[in-house]
Amino acid sequence: MNIAVEHIATDQPPDEAKARDLDYGWQSGNQVQLLENGEAYFPRVFDAMRAAQREILLETFILFEDKVGHELQGILIEAAQRGVKVVVSLDGFGCGELSAAFLAALADAGVMVQMFDPASKTLGIRTNWFRRLHRKIVVVDAEVAFIGGINFSADHLGDFGPEAKQDYSVQVTGPAVADLHHFALAQSGRQVRTRRGWRRRQQRPSPWATDSGEGLVRLIYRDNLQHRDDIEEAYIYALSKAKKRAVIANAYFFPGYRLLREIRNAARRGVQVQLIMQGQPDVLLAKLAARMLYDYLLKDGVVIHEYRQRPLHGKVALVDDDWSTVGSSNLDPLSLALNLEANVLIRDRAFNQQLYDSLETLSKNHCQVIPAKQKPRLWLWRLTVGFLVFHVMRHFPALTGWLPAHKPRLKPFESQAHD
The missing domain is CATH 3.30.870.10 (Endonuclease Chain A)
Known part of the structure; x- marks a missing residue:
């Protein structure tokens, strides 16, 4: 058949x-x-x-x-x-x-x-x-x-x-x-095709709702056409408005410089910024890449937790008392520059508190805090490997652009027959 x-x-x-x-x-x-x-x-x-x-x-x-x-x-x-x-x-x-x-x-x-x-x-x-x-x-x-x-x-x-x-x-x-x-x-x-040359929508709604009422939800997504950076922009905008706290739990963490800078800037102005990342990775390269960013973030007061109980696969974040996001997007080159992703943004105090309580339990009971100043053993070897990993990850999306990409179209696909 x-x-x-x-x-x-x-x-x-x-x-x-x-x-x-x-x-x-x-x-x-x-x-x-x-x-x-x-x-x-x-x-x-x-x-x-x-x-x-x-x-x-x-x-x-x-x-x-x-x-x-x-x-x-x-x-x-x-x-x-x-x-x-x-x-x-x-x-x-x-x-x-x-x-x-x-x-x-x-x-x-x-x-x-x-x-x-x-x-x-x-x-x-x-x-x-x-x-x-x-x-x-x-x-x-x-x-x-x-x-x-x-x-x-x-x-x-x-x-x-x-x-x-x-x-x-x-x-x-x-x-x-x-x-x-x-x-x-x-x-x-x-879907039906658009006219050639149309690229980007106008007047996109802000990733921060004008009202802070309860039960506000907005769908955001990333594609390789008009919405290449919507999810990343939502994180950047929310962090720029943070006043009290920001918690990001993300399995694969290697964002672009703009998002890194916004995380650091939030910590510099007194926001309590916590990152929860993989301590027991299912992809070793992802952990190596994330650790290349630790010094940059730690020196300005960002608190980094590594979750050690089992592999972290979450992609969630919260800012202050009522902004949260949950979805499929990691904060790495694959999710932010290549994959098709979707998150929801949520403005709701009760949900924000529920997510905060869950992440706080995780960080207190199953995470290891990374010291702000720690010189690892074999630091020269780690520095060399880290340098290579850093630049491979930074240029990864551009490198994949040289690879053949499928053309978006509908076509039937016949699988292998079976009895």
């Missing part, structure tokens, strides 16, 4: 009117719930899918054929069989190991499966490393939405063992769900 798996192109530009429609602003009157790790996330999102009446839209970077993946598969099949429209968008790299049988079971039940930039292996190695669909979004019946950093894989559960990831997502209900629904629909391959 052949499985119809579409190649989706979430970089392809919409027309100008559609672009304005997708330029979402702040929405008030929302309810936002923090979901920490798979233990909180999977039951909530699976219950919402089981209760779906009309539509399930799902985007994820990773879906594995483990206990979480099989449970998700069963729920989606059951939903499609009872008449729910189900659209599943997967990244061709992160989901590249899914079997034909797994995808066929979904397709046979009526699930529309879409793959972003699928590519077969070359000499046993996958080559579609860059410009990934890294978002994690679920929207059910246009009434409830989930967005964050949690993939559909068992390594987000504590019983996975020492390599289980520490991560966050949010459940959103209220007017902002319409924006997330609109965005997810537009990214599922139903």
Whole structure:
């Protein structure tokens, strides 16, 4: 049997009117719930899918054929069989190991499966490393939405063992769900092209709401067209307005100079700035790169915590008492310059406090504080390696620009037949 798996192109530009429609602003009157790790996330999102009446839209970077993946598969099949429209968008790299049988079971039940930039292996190695669909979004019946950093894989559960990831997502209900629904629909391959030469929207809403009311939510995203730096700009702007505290917990931390400078400047003017980063990394290069920035930040009063209990996978931050962000974007060259990402900005005191309490528990009980002045052993060797890592990471996006990139277009993709 052949499985119809579409190649989706979430970089392809919409027309100008559609672009304005997708330029979402702040929405008030929302309810936002923090979901920490798979233990909180999977039951909530699976219950919402089981209760779906009309539509399930799902985007994820990773879906594995483990206990979480099989449970998700069963729920989606059951939903499609009872008449729910189900659209599943997967990244061709992160989901590249899914079997034909797994995808066929979904397709046979009526699930529309879409793959972003699928590519077969070359000499046993996958080559579609860059410009990934890294978002994690679920929207059910246009009434409830989930967005964050949690993939559909068992390594987000504590019983996975020492390599289980520490991560966050949010459940959103209220007017902002319409924006997330609109965005997810537009990214599922139903876009029309814009006229040549149009590049950037005008009058984007500020990443800091004019009012500090409760339940304010705004969707922001990064693509490789009109919104290349929206997420980075939101961090920079929020930090520039910080007066009391700022906490950033991010798995892969190697931002550009402007964001680094804003972090340092906040600390210089007396803001209590804390960074929570990986101490038990799943990618050693990421830890080496982040440590190259420690001296620059520590000397101006930034407090750096390394989370040591298990790999940190979170991408969250808060500023003062009511601004927060949760999403899929790391603060490294991949997320800030190449991948397709999505975060929500939240202005809500109760949510801000909930996130702060969670991160404070993490930093106090499971982190090691990095001393402000510490000369490591083998410092000359570390300095040499650090210099190389620093410059590779700094120039990484430019280097990848020389690599061939897929052209954004819709086309059918036929998977390998199976019995």
